[in-house]
Amino acid sequence: MPAQWSEIAGWGDDDQLAAFNTFRTSCRPIVAQRTAPADSKPLGSSLREPCRAARAAEISDAAQARNFFERHFVPLQISKIGDSDGFVTGYYEPVIDGSRTPSDVYNVPVYKRPSNLFVRGVKQSASGLPNKGQVFRKIGRRKLVPYYDRAEIEDGAIAGRGLEICWLKSQTDLLFTQIQGSARVKLEDGSTVRINYDAHNGYPYTPVGRVLIDRGIVPKEQMSMQKIRQWMDENPDGAKELRRQNRSYVFFREVNxxxxxxxxxxxxVALTPGRSIAVDKALHVYGTPFFIEGALPIESEQSATPFRRLMVAQDTGSAIVGPARADLYFGAGAEAGQISGRLRHPARFVLLLPNSLDPRMHAHTMLLPAERPSAKIAKLFPPKELAKEAAPSGKAEAKPGEAGSDASSKPQPTATSAAAVVPLPEARPQMHAPQRRHPHRRHHHRRVHRVR
Structure with a gap:
């Protein structure tokens, strides 16, 4: 639904300069594209014009940045059909301990993408395979079967193939790293290994928090990432079974x-804490600005901190589904993890649509549908003439309950209702021409053979 800038709560109070700098970061790959995007979403190519303007503009304060967005975009309120609000969660980059070599302490491998993992239509050499869709492994030369699930991989299905990037302390650390999609692994010598999402095994993501809620272990209103980790640490056997409810498994690559x-x-592109969001890639285009407004537990679990910020779509996730659905990026470390872990809240979404797609600007060029056929037919059969033909023959209409009436039967059509119906022409009688006999033509009888 189109909106006015003045109608957006908190629009004038935000620091749009920070959002503008994040938007310019997204504009680098958009402007660098030599051809139109392969996807069919119109928004993909329409971002080029405001991106070129952003790359050329010299903007140094929030007021100038706000003016830029108001000149090049129109606000459009979005939500799922039937809902007024969208839904937001949070994510971050974990900082965890690890080692380059396995030991009694570090015994959980972080795997890179296996060479026998295939996604149809995608080259194996591609960097960062899709996070949705079927994934296969090859048996022999031609046979493709679904890839191993989490339980099979945890039990050693791909162990010993030289796929280990590093080793972590627990499967819980690995699970949360896979959920977030990246991590900073602090090694024993003080150095850091940065890992990022590269592929998955093809199974849909199942939130383990939802499983705990459905089983009545953790109340829905108390659910958070911290609650999940606490329960897993206190119930190691149950944690193994819970993890395997999520058959999805993520593979990583080491990044420099x-x-x-x-x-x-x-x-x-590099994410910006507090300004980058993950969206549904099937619906949205990277680089699209969104203004998100809500009351979120930023300061504490019980707080309702006003959140009114212009964000930019720069990431995606398999659990991020829907038009008004976003994962807010809060940065790296424990504090970012605490904030992210308690976010599961409604929020209002305003998508900033480039002017070239403004429906109000293009209304005069929109094609109207053709005239309804019924209107054309009505000109050939005026209602007055139909009313005369359908007029009653002088008998009074029986009222329900009177003699000759049936309360359960359908009411007879009146002159008014008949006038709205175009009578169908009577079917033409079929004329059968007499068969002419040809005295000199010999009739050959063909034998029909049935196939048994």
């Missing part, structure tokens, strides 16, 4: 980033 660099999202 320093400790000062932020994680890289699916768009291929």
């Amino acid at each position: 980033l320093s400790d000062k660099d932020e994680a890289v999202g699916a768009q291929g």
Whole structure:
């Protein structure tokens, strides 16, 4: 639904300069594209014009940035059909302990993508395979079967193939790293290994938190990432069974980033804490700005901190599904993890649509549908003439309950209802021409053979 800038709560109070800088980061790959995007979404190519303007603009304060967005975009409120609000969660980059070599302490491998993992239509050499869809492994030369699930991989299905990037302390650490999609692994010598999502095994993601809620273990209103980790630490046997409810498994690649660099999202650019979001890639385009407004537990679990910020779509996730659905990126470390872990809240979404797609600007060029056929037919059969033909023959209409009436039967059509119906022409009688006999033509009888 189109909106006015003045109608957006908190629009004038946000620091749009921070959002503008994040938007410019997304514009680098958009402007660099030599051809139109392969997807069919119109928004993909329409971002080029505002991106070129952003790359050329010299903007140094929030007021200038706000003016830029108001000149190049129109606000559009979005939500799922039947809902007024969208839904937001949070994510972050974990910082965890690890080792390059296995030991009694570090015994959980972080795997890179196996060479026998295939996605139809995608080259094996591609960087970062899709996070949805079927994934196969090859048996022999031609046979493809579904890839191993989490339980099979945990039990050693791909162990000993040289796929280990590093080793972690627990399967819980690995699970949360896979959920977040990236991590900073602190090694024993003080160095850091940066890992990022590269592929998955093809099974749909099952939130383990939902399983705990459905089983009545953790109340829905108390659910958080911290609650999940606490329960898993206290119930190691149950944690194994719970993990395996989520058959999805993520493989990583090592990325060349320093400790000062932020994680890289699916768009291929560095994420900005508090300004980058993950969206449904099937519906949205990377680089699209969204203004998100809600009351979120930022300061504490019980707080309702006003959140009114312009964010930019730069990432995606298999659990992020729907038009008004976003994962807010909060950065790296324990504090970012605490904030992210308690976010499961409604929020209002305003999508910033480039002016070139503004429906109000193009209304005069929209084609109207053709005239309804019934209107054309009505000109050939005026209602007055039909009313005369359907007029009653002088008998009074029986009322329900009177003699000759049946309360359960359908009411007879009146002159008014008959006038609205176009009578169908009577069927033409079929004329059968007499068969002419040909005295000189010999009739050959063909034998029909039935196939048994």
